[in-house]
Amino acid sequence: SQKIEQNSEALNIQEGKTATLTCNYTNYSPAYLQWYRQDPGRGPVFLLLIRENEKEKRKERLKVTFDTTLKQSLFHITASQPADSATYLCALAPGQNFVFGPGTRLSVLP
């Protein structure tokens, strides 16, 4: 069956460290993968997109990798700050629509 998993429901890290979030999928062949940030009580906000033929994408303190052989994407936040605390969602685009993972709630502790 098709499945998307994100490494853990919650992740706590110390301010200044690098946060690494994982998105694993099975039985999909996505053309690309997206990462979104969601704050409590609000809709998701797009962060980054990476295509199947790209290995890595960067935007400021954010970095995304995409390994279609391992069927995995890693999302890194370097020099993390308390303001980075939120839920992060990965989304696959195997076709016209999007399939979302359950999310990882990141807490950056001061």
Place this chain on the structure above:
Amino acid sequence: NAGVTQTPKFRVLKTGQSMTLLCAQDMNHEYMYWYRQDPGMGLRLIHYSVGEGTTAKGEVPDGYNVSRLKKQNFLLGLESAAPSQTSVYFCASRGELFYHNEQFFGPGTRLTVL
């Protein structure tokens, strides 16, 4: 430029009642989506539209209907609400260029069915 707006923000229904959720976008996007979000389950696609006058079923369409009579609006209807439809509902839209497009989400509607 308001982006994607949703009305209402909150609603409480009794079992069997009906209601319509309205989504509006001002970005001239072709694609619009309705999702529901439940704890631990992520966002699940209910229905979507690829243009004015079109609709299609997503992953969890049962108990819902939709209409896209105008390009900027996408309506989600519950004809006979059930407690299992208690959830947070999000609308999203995106433009046509598939490989470059992000989804823009509305603020959500929190629905409780008693």
